[in-house]
Amino acid sequence: MESFFSPHSIVLFGASSNEQKSGNHVLRNILNYTKENVYLIHPKEDDIYGIKCYKSIFEIPVKNIDLGIIVLPVGLVLETINSCIKFGIKSIIVESATLYLKANDKDNQNLEKIREIKELLKQKKVRIMGPNSIGVYCANQDKNSFITSLIYFKRLPKLKKKNLSIIAQTGLTLSGLLLHQNYIQELGIAKIASIGNKFDINETDILDYLENDSQTDVIALYLEDIKEGKRFLSQCKRIVKKKPIIMLKSGKTEKGRKAIASHTQSLAGDYKMVEALSRQVGIINVNDFSEMFNVAKVLLNQPRPKGRNLGVISISGAGTVLASDLASEFGFDLPSLKTEQIKNLRKIFPKFAWDDIYNPLDIWAAVEKVGPQQAYEKAGKILLEQNEYDYLVYYLTAIEETEFNWQVLTKFNAKYPETAIIMGFFGGDRKLILKWREILEENLNIPTFQSISEMFKILSKISLLK
Amino acid sequence: MESFFSPHSIVLFGASSNEQKSGNHVLRNILNYTKENVYLIHPKEDDIYGIKCYKSIFEIPVKNIDLGIIVLPVGLVLETINSCIKFGIKSIIVESATLYLKANDKDNQNLEKIREIKELLKQKKVRIMGPNSIGVYCANQDKNSFITSLIYFKRLPKLKKKNLSIIAQTGLTLSGLLLHQNYIQELGIAKIASIGNKFDINETDILDYLENDSQTDVIALYLEDIKEGKRFLSQCKRIVKKKPIIMLKSGKTEKGRKAIASHTQSLAGDYKMVEALSRQVGIINVNDFSEMFNVAKVLLNQPRPKGRNLGVISISGAGTVLASDLASEFGFDLPSLKTEQIKNLRKIFPKFAWDDIYNPLDIWAAVEKVGPQQAYEKAGKILLEQNEYDYLVYYLTAIEETEFNWQVLTKFNAKYPETAIIMGFFGGDRKLILKWREILEENLNIPTFQSISEMFKILSKISLLK
Numbered sequence: 001m002e003s004f005f006s007p008h009s010i011v012l013f014g015a016s017s018n019e020q021k022s023g024n025h026v027l028r029n030i031l032n033y034t035k036e037n038v039y040l041i042h043p044k045e046d047d048i049y050g051i052k053c054y055k056s057i058f059e060i061p062v063k064n065i066d067l068g069i070i071v072l073p074v075g076l077v078l079e080t081i082n083s084c085i086k087f088g089i090k091s092i093i094v095e096s097a098t099l100y101l102k103a104n105d106k107d108n109q110n111l112e113k114i115r116e117i118k119e120l121l122k123q124k125k126v127r128i129m130g131p132n133s134i135g136v137y138c139a140n141q142d143k144n145s146f147i148t149s150l151i152y153f154k155r156l157p158k159l160k161k162k163n164l165s166i167i168a169q170t171g172l173t174l175s176g177l178l179l180h181q182n183y184i185q186e187l188g189i190a191k192i193a194s195i196g197n198k199f200d201i202n203e204t205d206i207l208d209y210l211e212n213d214s215q216t217d218v219i220a221l222y223l224e225d226i227k228e229g230k231r232f233l234s235q236c237k238r239i240v241k242k243k244p245i246i247m248l249k250s251g252k253t254e255k256g257r258k259a260i261a262s263h264t265q266s267l268a269g270d271y272k273m274v275e276a277l278s279r280q281v282g283i284i285n286v287n288d289f290s291e292m293f294n295v296a297k298v299l300l301n302q303p304r305p306k307g308r309n310l311g312v313i314s315i316s317g318a319g320t321v322l323a324s325d326l327a328s329e330f331g332f333d334l335p336s337l338k339t340e341q342i343k344n345l346r347k348i349f350p351k352f353a354w355d356d357i358y359n360p361l362d363i364w365a366a367v368e369k370v371g372p373q374q375a376y377e378k379a380g381k382i383l384l385e386q387n388e389y390d391y392l393v394y395y396l397t398a399i400e401e402t403e404f405n406w407q408v409l410t411k412f413n414a415k416y417p418e419t420a421i422i423m424g425f426f427g428g429d430r431k432l433i434l435k436w437r438e439i440l441e442e443n444l445n446i447p448t449f450q451s452i453s454e455m456f457k458i459l460s461k462i463s464l465l466k
Numbered sequence: 467m468e469s470f471f472s473p474h475s476i477v478l479f480g481a482s483s484n485e486q487k488s489g490n491h492v493l494r495n496i497l498n499y500t501k502e503n504v505y506l507i508h509p510k511e512d513d514i515y516g517i518k519c520y521k522s523i524f525e526i527p528v529k530n531i532d533l534g535i536i537v538l539p540v541g542l543v544l545e546t547i548n549s550c551i552k553f554g555i556k557s558i559i560v561e562s563a564t565l566y567l568k569a570n571d572k573d574n575q576n577l578e579k580i581r582e583i584k585e586l587l588k589q590k591k592v593r594i595m596g597p598n599s600i601g602v603y604c605a606n607q608d609k610n611s612f613i614t615s616l617i618y619f620k621r622l623p624k625l626k627k628k629n630l631s632i633i634a635q636t637g638l639t640l641s642g643l644l645l646h647q648n649y650i651q652e653l654g655i656a657k658i659a660s661i662g663n664k665f666d667i668n669e670t671d672i673l674d675y676l677e678n679d680s681q682t683d684v685i686a687l688y689l690e691d692i693k694e695g696k697r698f699l700s701q702c703k704r705i706v707k708k709k710p711i712i713m714l715k716s717g718k719t720e721k722g723r724k725a726i727a728s729h730t731q732s733l734a735g736d737y738k739m740v741e742a743l744s745r746q747v748g749i750i751n752v753n754d755f756s757e758m759f760n761v762a763k764v765l766l767n768q769p770r771p772k773g774r775n776l777g778v779i780s781i782s783g784a785g786t787v788l789a790s791d792l793a794s795e796f797g798f799d800l801p802s803l804k805t806e807q808i809k810n811l812r813k814i815f816p817k818f819a820w821d822d823i824y825n826p827l828d829i830w831a832a833v834e835k836v837g838p839q840q841a842y843e844k845a846g847k848i849l850l851e852q853n854e855y856d857y858l859v860y861y862l863t864a865i866e867e868t869e870f871n872w873q874v875l876t877k878f879n880a881k882y883p884e885t886a887i888i889m890g891f892f893g894g895d896r897k898l899i900l901k902w903r904e905i906l907e908e909n910l911n912i913p914t915f916q917s918i919s920e921m922f923k924i925l926s927k928i929s930l931l932k
Contacts, residue, residue, distance in 0.1 A: 022834070074818050097818055097819075097831075151865060151867075168784075169784070170782055170783065170784035171782065172782050172784055172785075172863065172892050172893065175863055175865070175893075176781075176863030176865065176891070176892045176893035176894040177892065177893040178893075179863075179864075179865065179893060179894055179895050180893035180894060180896060182895065182896070183895070183896040183897055184896060222784065224784075224787060250784065250791055251787055251791065252791045252795070287792075287919050288788060288792075288917055288918050288919040289892065289893070289917075290916065290918075290919070290920070291917075291919070315642075316637065316638050317636065318634075318635070318638055318688065318690075318716065319638075321690060321716040321717055322716050322754060324719060325716055325718045325719050326753075326754075328718075329719070352540050352563055353563075365563075368488070397638065397641055397642030397645075398645075399617055399641070399645065401486075401617075425642070426638050426642045426643065426755065427638065427642035427643040427644075427645060427646035427755070428642040428645055428646060429645050429646070429648065429649070430649040430650060450756065451754060451755075451756035451757075451920075452754050452756075453753050453754040453756070453757070454756070454917075454920075
């Protein structure tokens with residue numbers, strides 16, 4: 001797998017100097033990673049961006065090449081794979097559309113070619129990712145990161161302390177969803193494999209690799225079908241003990257499966273069975289990509305609590321009521337404050353509000369009395385000292401007047417390493433939310449939510465069941 | 467009610483020149499609305515911001531005042547209300563904390579004062595909003611808008627073609643949630659009433675007023691309890707025929723009701739009964755404020771479809787699979803494309819993708835072939851011409867290369883006034899999403915969603931059941 005994620009030499013089929021073309025984006029992404037040992041195969045051009053083009057792979061003046069990337073029209077794919085294998089390449093990414101024959105395809109020549117490739121795959125030590133893959137992403141700390149996406153990336157996110165790796169039957173994770181981390185980096189991403197139609201390599205191969213990858217702390221899967229069910233489940237059962245696995249399994253319904261048949265030409269399997277089994281082995285199931293990334297950002301940036309006890313500090317009374325409703329709905333407890341805690345909280349609350357000091361805590365009166373810094377810091381400290389809360393949740397409205405020095409949350413995290421700290425917003429100035437989120441998520445690793453019901457849904461997914 | 471929303475004269479108790487104080491924010495908000503006929507009552511100051519202060523309301527040299535606003539410490543509230551009523555004020559907003567006595571309150575003097583106010587309320591034509599209200603908001607087209615919030619608003623959102631009005635037992639809608647519309651104005655807001663603890667005015671009084679308010683097109687409620695159940699339900703039943711009503715009813719659970727008892731000192735009622743009855747009369751129930759605003763922005767900016775037929779155009783194959791899954795889950799149909807439609811779509815798709823032309827439509831191959839403008843515009847037009855889709859949903863990734871001239875969506879809206887057009891994002895550049903959302907939501911009235919499951923949830927709430 002190293003030759004996919006960290007190749008020392010690359011040959012690209014389908015490079016282009018036309019900035020509108022996918023082959024151009026892939027090339028420029030590669031050149032951002034390295035300009036050495038990059039070979040281009042092109043029928044007409046002599047060079048592109050100063051990189052020499054060869055007419056055929058067999059003209060390249062070296063013997064070993066780690067990775068071949070194919071971004072060619074469908075009709076040229078099979079013979080190109082064939083020549084790559086014959087040349088002795090270790091790994092091939094096929095970004096072009098399907099290799100599979102359509103049910104109504106009468107072209108026996110293709111069938112014959114595919115049979116030949118399968119035969120070669122058995123004999124040679126080569127692996128193919130795709131077709132319909134858009135390849136890989138591998139973030140590097142000390143050198144440039146590597147990406148083979150069809151979308152050109154001017155910049156790529158940084159590795160964080162803990163990182164997610166993704167295996168997906170879609171290019172979205174290597175395009176829009178990765179790009180999304182470029183401004184407000186909520187989480188670190190170590191590796192992505194877009195495995196496409198799984199002609200050869202499937203999710204289990206990449207799982208094997210990620211299990212022992214030191215940069216991968218959480219694994220997320222987007223799967224439309226599961227190729228080797230038994231191997232997959234026993235693998236996951238083993239891996240989740242070390243690294244949480246999040247799965248978005250699509251094709252839950254008849255309609256979804258029909259769409260899959262067209263998108264990746266494979267069978268989706270019985271979703272209910274897949275979900276039941278995956279739950280059994282400890283996989284976290286999610287329903288869309290937002291959920292996937294929200295679950296991942298909490299798991300990566302905060303401790304994964306052992307219980308479901310919530311301590312809530314809200315800027316609004318309505319927030320305490322909604323938190324109570326949603327806690328019940330999602331199976332969380334809101335343990336009462338102890339006498340000691342109430343006594344200490346009274347010091348920051350005006351007397352008329354003393355009777356309203358309980359969990360979930362309406363902090364407004366304290367903010368008015370002692371200001372946001374004292375109110376948020378002391379209330380947080382007092383709740384944490386009770387040593388009973390698995391989650392400390394702040395809910396606030398983004399207005400300049402209630403900003404406080406968020407660094408204190410990092411100190412809380414250090415002192416109470418078993419409590420997850422989460423921040424939510426009841427609206428407020430959108431630009432201020434962006435500014436705050438950049439500090440909180442990117443620098444302080446505090447996950448934020450802009451919908452309180454979304455937050456409860458996500459926390460309930462990562463919390464162990466009662 | 468006019469004297470609450472559009473007062474000609476105002477007296478403020480508790481004004482302050484200290485910019486840290488709520489009384490200062492309320493004053494500055496009022497002065498943005500008008501500097502004429504504003505009277506301040508203050509025990510020490512001679513004037514604040516050049517506005518003369520009186521020691522008592524009875525020193526004011528006019529006979530009639532529309533609105534009194536009280537932002538005083540709790541202990542001074544009762545006697546201030548009393549003097550306002552005696553002076554002959556029409557409307558009073560009490561922004562100070564609770565009037566109600568705590569269960570353990572032994573102060574018979576308060577009880578006596580409250581009894582006296584109730585007696586005066588019976589005799590005089592005065593109405594009280596609050597306590598624990600933060601008052602009202604009234605957007606004006608031709609003059610400055612009026613807001614009495616404890617948060618200072620440098621600017622306020624504009625009225626749009628259609629507008630939401632809100633009745634809420636929380637100040638959030640007059641602070642963070644209104645502020646949120648200042649950048650990327652997803653929807654227009656005509657009026658807000660923060661009714662607090664409902665000592666006198668409750669939701670039914672405001673509903674009566676909004677029913678005939680020409681600027682109110684949709685009404686949203688955040689209620690912790692319902693004071694006059696029968697009146698409320700028969701009112702809603704009548705109003706929903708003209709204006710949709712969205713309700714966030716909190717206190718669904720034991721815990722929630724306990725929190726309410728503290729927040730607004732009232733009984734929450736049996737949620738299940740409330741929900742069943744409200745559903746019966748046609749109220750749209752939501753679970754948090756994000757849902758409330760998302761439902762409102764679709765209702766205000768797009769037609770409310772009569773059916774549940776969805777046409778989907780997605781930049782990603784995974785998007786078509788997820789859309790199929792979620793359509794089934796939320797009870798939507800995805801009617802097949804007709805032969806004519808498929809024939810026309812083939813003109814923008816490369817031949818290898820011809821077999822994959824169906825609804826939900828994976829548009830990627832067409833975008834690569836004819837560019838985003840042609841692909842999105844023609845595909846949308848072809849689907850709309852089928853005259854079968856209640857919703858036309860675009861799902862795209864925010865990258866510059868796939869931007870198209872959104873104006874075409876406005877043309878679609880004009881030509882197909884019964885089809886709602888919705889836009890969703892599978893990630894992409896966050897800054898670009900902000901730029902696009904500003905154009906789409908603020909100028910073109912196209913609602914956008916960043917989570918596909920959230921979009922389906924919202925659409926299912928506004929769609930009539932099958």
